[in-house]
Amino acid sequence: MDELSKMVRDYVIKEYLEEGDEREVTETTPLISGGIVDSFSMVSLKRFLERKCSIKIPDADATPQAFDTVQSIVALVRRFQQVPVA
Amino acid sequence: MIDPPSYAELISGLNWSLSERELGYQSGESLNIGWMCSDRICRLGQAEKLALVWEDYLGNEKRFTFDDLRVLSNTIAAFLVGLDIKPGERVCIFLDRVPELYIGFLGILKTGAVAQPLFSAFGDESLFVRLADARTSAIITQKKHLHKVRKIRDELPELRHIIVVDARESPLQAREVSFQMEQAPRVEDFTVFPTTAESPSVLHYTSGTTGQPKGAQHVHYSIVSQYLTAKWVLDLRPDDIYWCNADPGWVTGTSYGIIGPWANGITQVVLDSGFNAERWYEFMEKRRVTVWYSAPTAIRLLMKEGNELARKHGLSNLRYLASVGEPLNAEAVIWSEEVFGKPFHDTFWQTETGCIVITNFPGMRIKPGSMGKPFPGITATVLDPKTYEPINQPGVAGLVALRPGWPSQFRSYWRNEAGFQTKFKNGWYLCGDRASIDADGYFWFMGRDDDVINTGGHLVGPFEIESALLEHPAVHESAAVAKPDPVNMEVVKAYVTLKRGYEPSLDLELEIMNRIRKRLSPLAMPQEIEFVDSLPKTRSGKIVRRILRCKEFHEPVGDLSTVMNE
Numbered sequence: 272m273d274e275l276s277k278m279v280r281d282y283v284i285k286e287y288l289e290e291g292d293e294r295e296v297t298e299t300t301p302l303i304s305g306g307i308v309d310s311f312s313m314v315s316l317k318r319f320l321e322r323k324c325s326i327k328i329p330d331a332d333a334t335p336q337a338f339d340t341v342q343s344i345v346a347l348v349r350r351f352q353q354v355p356v357a
Numbered sequence: 358m359i360d361p362p363s364y365a366e367l368i369s370g371l372n373w374s375l376s377e378r379e380l381g382y383q384s385g386e387s388l389n390i391g392w393m394c395s396d397r398i399c400r401l402g403q404a405e406k407l408a409l410v411w412e413d414y415l416g417n418e419k420r421f422t423f424d425d426l427r428v429l430s431n432t433i434a435a436f437l438v439g440l441d442i443k444p445g446e447r448v449c450i451f452l453d454r455v456p457e458l459y460i461g462f463l464g465i466l467k468t469g470a471v472a473q474p475l476f477s478a479f480g481d482e483s484l485f486v487r488l489a490d491a492r493t494s495a496i497i498t499q500k501k502h503l504h505k506v507r508k509i510r511d512e513l514p515e516l517r518h519i520i521v522v523d524a525r526e527s528p529l530q531a532r533e534v535s536f537q538m539e540q541a542p543r544v545e546d547f548t549v550f551p552t553t554a555e556s557p558s559v560l561h562y563t564s565g566t567t568g569q570p571k572g573a574q575h576v577h578y579s580i581v582s583q584y585l586t587a588k589w590v591l592d593l594r595p596d597d598i599y600w601c602n603a604d605p606g607w608v609t610g611t612s613y614g615i616i617g618p619w620a621n622g623i624t625q626v627v628l629d630s631g632f633n634a635e636r637w638y639e640f641m642e643k644r645r646v647t648v649w650y651s652a653p654t655a656i657r658l659l660m661k662e663g664n665e666l667a668r669k670h671g672l673s674n675l676r677y678l679a680s681v682g683e684p685l686n687a688e689a690v691i692w693s694e695e696v697f698g699k700p701f702h703d704t705f706w707q708t709e710t711g712c713i714v715i716t717n718f719p720g721m722r723i724k725p726g727s728m729g730k731p732f733p734g735i736t737a738t739v740l741d742p743k744t745y746e747p748i749n750q751p752g753v754a755g756l757v758a759l760r761p762g763w764p765s766q767f768r769s770y771w772r773n774e775a776g777f778q779t780k781f782k783n784g785w786y787l788c789g790d791r792a793s794i795d796a797d798g799y800f801w802f803m804g805r806d807d808d809v810i811n812t813g814g815h816l817v818g819p820f821e822i823e824s825a826l827l828e829h830p831a832v833h834e835s836a837a838v839a840k841p842d843p844v845n846m847e848v849v850k851a852y853v854t855l856k857r858g859y860e861p862s863l864d865l866e867l868e869i870m871n872r873i874r875k876r877l878s879p880l881a882m883p884q885e886i887e888f889v890d891s892l893p894k895t896r897s898g899k900i901v902r903r904i905l906r907c908k909e910f911h912e913p914v915g916d917l918s919t920v921m922n923e
Contacts, residue, residue, distance in 0.1 A: 289501045289502060289504070289505075290504035291499075291501040291502060303632060304414045304631050304632070304636050305414050306414065306453065306630065306631045307631075308631075309478065309631055309632075310631075310632050310654075310813075311812075311813070311874075311879035311880055311882060311884075312879040315870045315871055315874060318866070319867060322863050322867065331661075334661060335632045335634070335658060336634065336635070
């Protein structure tokens with residue numbers, strides 16, 4: 272797991288995984304459909320990514336599909352890391 | 358199959374006694390929702406019919422017949438009685454959408470106790486406020502959420518039992534007890550407590566502008582409304598496979614995710630999963646869903662994922678679509694006609710009404726974007742906000758009001774008679790919404806009449822959010838208001854002034870957002886925080902949320918004569 276994936280995964284575990292939830296979060300664990308992150312909480316996760324990675328993710332791209340796994344989140348971040356922040 | 362009657366025919370023929378007759382209920386007899394939804398269906402010869410097909414996000418499946426509902430709800434009821442739970446005591450259900458939630462609901466009602474369902478994403482503060490107010494005696498939860506209960510239980514002396522449905526070998530602490538529904542010895546015969554029509558059944562919490570959330574108290578007679586509206590508005594028929602994707606932590610999930618369909622002997626399917634468009638379509642295809650009761654937020658999220666994804670799946674079984682929670686925009690109705698070949702039928706109601714009251718139902722011409730017309734048996738109007746007299750002119754906005762007396766009307770706010778009385782004016786129940794009625798009698802939603810925020814179909818009270826914001830060491834003052842949102846209709850926005858020594862920053866914003874999410878719920882989390890130097894106040898020092906809300910909606914703020922520092 273690379274640094275970015277690890278950062279996202281650790282943040283999800285710290286902020287969103289219920290204390291009593293014993294699931295292991297991997298790069299492919301469903302986060303939204305698995306009920307770990309919901310569509311409202313996605314906003315704070317998006318804000319975190321924008322802050323930490325110095326990117327701007329347009330609302331249209333911040334879909335539940337795009338946020339459903341650590342892997343898809345990392346792909347989204349990488350896509351916007353190549354786009355200069357306006 | 359006979360076509361449903363037209364609106365005019367319904368109007369002329371309906372009174373609630375029709376529902377009583379179909380349910381086999383006679384005035385003055387015992388009436389128990391738990392029994393009605395399980396034992397009664399078995400007695401009608403449908404014991405082996407599937408009642409619930411449950412699936413989790415991984416695709417694991419469980420199936421329950423109506424006889425399973427009967428026996429397993431008996432089993433839960435007997436367990437609760439064994440814990441000395443008495444009729445009238447509140448038993449909270451704090452579970453994800455697992456079978457124990459749906460069946461446990463019936464079990465609680467069979468004991469004569471009051472079911473208090475709460476959204477499992479609530480944080481410990483939201484949970485505490487509602488359990489303390491209800492003086493809840495027991496809570497049924499799962500390991501995943503146990504930590505939230507443990508945080509607050511010492512401040513809840515009346516909470517005698519914490520029932521954990523999936524503890525297995527996990528160590529439990531004081532007041533905690535393990536109960537595994539499917540492993541417990543099955544109880545074939547249980548003497549259902551003889552509740553009557555007016556016995557308390559369900560306590561659902563809802564938010565208002567002022568104060569903490571209020572518990573809307575319902576009674577067993579509510580089934581008379583829920584049965585008939587499920588049948589006629591949702592058009593449920595014996596062979597249907599029904600999916601209501603609302604969480605039973607909210608009223609839709611109990612009135613139409615438990616009582617309505619099961620009182621009609623309908624097979625329902627449940628997906629215990631968060632939102633994922635592909636997964637939802639797969640589920641509907643695999644389960645051959647025929648009737649789907651959803652919400653505008655979910656529909657707009659599906660729209661965002663595109664039409665192709667929907668068309669990839671075989672959804673030809675879908676026969677009837679309905680929506681609830683907030684006004685369904687015309688685009689969503691048109692989209693569903695394009696993609697599914699049929700429109701979503703909007704339904705309007707709320708926690709206090711217990712059943713659908715204004716709606717587009719089968720056979721009615723849909724005007725996209727309209728709320729529809731009053732359900733037969735419901736008298737609805739819009740009132741002049743000054744005189745509380747009905748407005749008879751088409752197109753003029755007023756307060757949505759209902760003539761009290763329908764079966765599922767809430768009977769009180771729990772321990773809050775004063776709050777209850779404020780909801781009635783001039784012989785009308787005020788819904789708290791504004792609308793107009795057109796010349797054809799269709800209602801058109803215009804917005805809330807108070808500061809409550811309708812986000813994703815759920816009402817969030819500003820007071821609860823502001824109280825939680827003030828607990829943050831950096832926050833001096835705060836105001837929570839609605840902000841328009843293309844998916845959720847409204848989201849929470851917080852205006853915050855900071856204490857001396859604190860500076861606005863993105864880190865601080867994120868820290869506050871996450872704090873509110875964990876303490877209250879993701880719904881209550883401000884999606885944006887604006888740090889300001891001061892908040893608009895009246896001369897007496899009261900924060901004027903109206904000005905901030907108008908700013909968000911780009912509406913004129915009106916009279917500012919009482920405002921000090923705008």
